[in-house]
Amino acid sequence: MTIHIITIDGPSGSGKGTLAAKLAQHYQYHLLDSGAIYRLLGLSLQQQNLIDTLDQQATLDLSTHIATNLDIKFVSQSVGTSIFLDGVDVTETIRTERVGEFASKVAAIPVLRTALFERQRAFAQAPGLVADGRDMATTVFPEAIAKIYLTASAESRAERRVKQLQAMGLDVKISDILSNIQARDKRDMERTVAPLKPAKDAYVIDSSELNIESVFKLMTDYIDSQLGN
DSSP: OOOEEEEEEOOTTSSHHHHHHHHHHHHTOEEEEHHHHHHHHHHHHHHTTOGGGTTSHHHHHHHHHHHHTOOEEEEEOSSSEEEEETTEEOTTGGGSHHHHHHHHHHHTOHHHHHHHHHHHHTTOOTTEEEEEESSIIIIIOTTOSEEEEEEOOHHHHHHHHHHHHHHTTOOOOHHHHHHHHHHHHHHHHHOSSSOSOOOTTOEEEEOTTOOHHHHHHHHHHHHHHHHTO
16 A cells, blocks of 8 residues: 655744644644654653763763653644653643754754654554654655645744744743744754755745645645645
């Protein structure tokens, strides 16, 4: 049986997660939030007081073992996806800026990326998969039938993030969020292993001036053309 894989790559805050979940529901495919996996590993390492000593070989060896054996679960809900680490719902916890920084640290270390690679590949099950991340098309699923690169200006992404965090009751400054996003973009694009960039055959969408429904329509039109629908 053919397993159709749809990848959505792009920088933080471009709307990948929301749209990936909508696409998974639309096509009745499985969903992989690869960014969540990195966030889950970052959170787990922080909980075990390992995140700040990843430059030490003993810590790195232990962290690699933890990465290989992470107890994670994605549960689709009517709105979005619930994410569990060791049986605990950490859906909101892993979306904080602090955990995002942990994830970016993890993603920059080749041995930890390798440890999580096969875990991600295992999500490809019939009838299909929507995989959201930064290197889904270029590294993890280069065989994907439809490859999308979703981007947006750093300023528009910062505005969206501020609204999201304020809705969670957090008091944040857009200047701080913008600088965090710019720093993360730089780190993700300049890392030596699987840097953030569009696949050569990716369909690139800039969502800076578009709402979710407009982007979703562009995506489904493209995916249907690739699926032959």
